[in-house]
Amino acid sequence: MNYKKKGTQTIIFSEPIKISSAASVTGPKEGKGPVAKEFDVVLSDEYAGADSWEKAESLIVEKTIKIVCEKASLTKDKIDFALAGDLLNQEIGSAFGYRESEIPFIGLFGACSTFGEAIGLGSCLVDGRFAENIIASASSHFCAAERQFRFPLELGSQRPPTSTWTVTGAGAVVLSKNTKGSGAFVTGATFGKIIDLGVKDANNMGAAMAPAAADTVLAFLRDTKTDPQTFDKIITGDLGYLGGELFLDILSKEGINISNYTDCGIEIFDKKTQDTHCGGSGCGCSATVFCARFYPKLVSGEIEKVLFVPTGALMSATSSQQGETIPSIAHLVVVEHRR
Amino acid sequence: MNHITVTSNEFLKMVEKSSPKSNIFTNCLKAFFSGGLICGAAEIYFYFLENHLTISKEQAGLLVSATLIVIAAILTGMGIYSKLGKFCGAGTIVPITGFANSMASPAVEFKKEGFILGVGAKMFAVAGPVIVYGVLTSAIVGIIYFIGSKL
Known part of the structure; x- marks a missing residue:
């Protein structure tokens, strides 16, 4: 048996796995940054039309998977599995985001490494011929993360200079068994x-x-x-x-x-x-x-x-x-x- | 075995060396003047209440505290207090306004979880320890004072 694992922890796929499409939806602050023009959708406010930040994150996920399917010209029933994760307790960001999707769902947790974990595992599934098309996605929301991990937003405290700012947004790719054509x-x-x-x-x-x-x-x-x-x-x-x-x-x-x-x-x-x-x-x-x-x-x-x-x-x-x-x-x- | 060979001690030294530090001097300066401004304004208000509205010293003091609390709570609700707090630091935390903000901000934040398990339960998330240890300390001081006064 010829294993695809090389060395201690690396996998080299027998055939390259095509990233058929990618989509990103972000919050307003990200929409004022240097990448602003490159995102598919920039929301005008953090609530995204929902009445809580957690629901907003799920709506962002929902929007992102819709766009990524459209860009790959695939209907949702053509997606075999979704691999997704986020930062909220019990991964409600992804779970509620995929709730209406009817795509078989595999929840992952790797904190902020989730997107890499999802692409890596998704590629394994495609390479092993367990699936033809897979969505890998990850999301986070500044306000929802702040209140889960730190303090209420309106608390008048100072952020230490070593701190980072949680991005509000979701990104998704479709991984496909498709070696034809050019691309990523x-x-x-x-x-x-x-x-x-x-x-x-x-x-x-x-x-x-x-x-x-x-x-x-x-x-x-x-x-x-x-x-x-x-x-x-x-x-x-x-x-x-x-x-x-x-x-x-x-x-x-x-x-x-x-x-x-x-x-x-x-x-x-x-x-x-x-x-x-x-x-x-x-x-x-x-x-x-x-x-x-x-x-x-x-x-x-x-x-x-x-x-x-x-x-x-x-x-x-x-x-x-x-x-x-x-x-x-x-x-x-x-x-x-x-x- | 890790691939990287840097040890925990070496790495923590690297982190210590590279981490940007808060500017303590400017932070102290901002806190001193903004905190002083709040307390100075409160003092003027106190003077006005006591001398122009002839309110007793004790009641005027209570009124000043209550006014500061109301202002801080309203500013918190309007989303202004967090911006002030970011600039002023300890200047807005140390006066009673900081305490009001620490009560109002979780109340605003957890409204979505309802009035019982959200607002009611989480309101004391930040201020709770202050109350607990404030009461405990005052009780201990009270006992010491009581024993001292009997000697």
Whole structure:
């Protein structure tokens, strides 16, 4: 039996998995940032027409999956499975978002790494011929996340300079068994280990997650014996400015220097004008930025090959209150342009 | 085995070194002046109540506190207080306005969960510990004072 697993934790798919379409829907703050024009839909207010923020997140998910199906010219009955997750307790963001969809639903939790986890697992399902078309999606909502993890929004407190801003938005891709034609294709995935180097501060998640991202990238490079310079971009999920810097520091200690690096949390907000401190975060951060900014360039060939590494902090409000450190994870997918 | 070889101690030092710090000096300055402004205005109001409306000192004090609480609660409801708090920091937390905000903000936030399990239960989420330990401390001080006065 010829296994597709290479090295310690990497999978190389026997055939490239096509990303047939990608869609992103965001809140108004994201719509004022540098990626604004690239999102499919920017909502005019955080409620999205719902009467609570949790319901708003579900509506955003619903809208996103509708758009991603339309863009792939597929009706919902052609989608075999949906793999989705978010940050809310018991994943109500995704569960309620998919409630009316009638798509077989597989809920995932990887905190903000969920989008990478969903694309990786979805590609496995397609590659194994268990499915023809799969939706992978992830979402988050600033207001809903704040009240679950931190303080009420109207509390007059100051955000520490290391904090990041949870993105309001959802991103989704359709993964298809379709090797014909040009476009963006998933060719490999590395599922990360849980790494915890002892960061406790829930207001410094970039620092908590940086070692996990570095470990997963290093695992991929070793498993496949690849040089990081062969990629046009190495894109992490939501490490932000501080986490990104630490990620590069850790890798350079391992003798790996990366010059083509960026982070979705750095891309999505304007640091100077949007008061987001260390950048964007949340499941929706990597999902919306990948779908809006990088996917189109991978389809057109403007970018040839990327490592996309969504990162997640696997803590809860309870574990933080009990003084636990923050275990983190990062999942990597290789996405390439094919002619 | 992790692939990365950096140890927890080394990494926590890297984090400490790279993390941007709050500017304590400017924060203190802002807190000093904004907090002073609130208390100064309250003092003028107190003086006005006592001398122009001839309200007793005790009642004027209560009225001043109540007024500040009402103003802070209204500003919280209007979404202005969080913006003030972001700028002023401790300047708006330390006066009684901070306490009012810490009660009003969860009340606004959890309205969707209903008046019993939402507003009623969550109202004290932030201010609860202040009340608990405030009452406890005053009780202890009271006992010490009582024993001291009997000696």
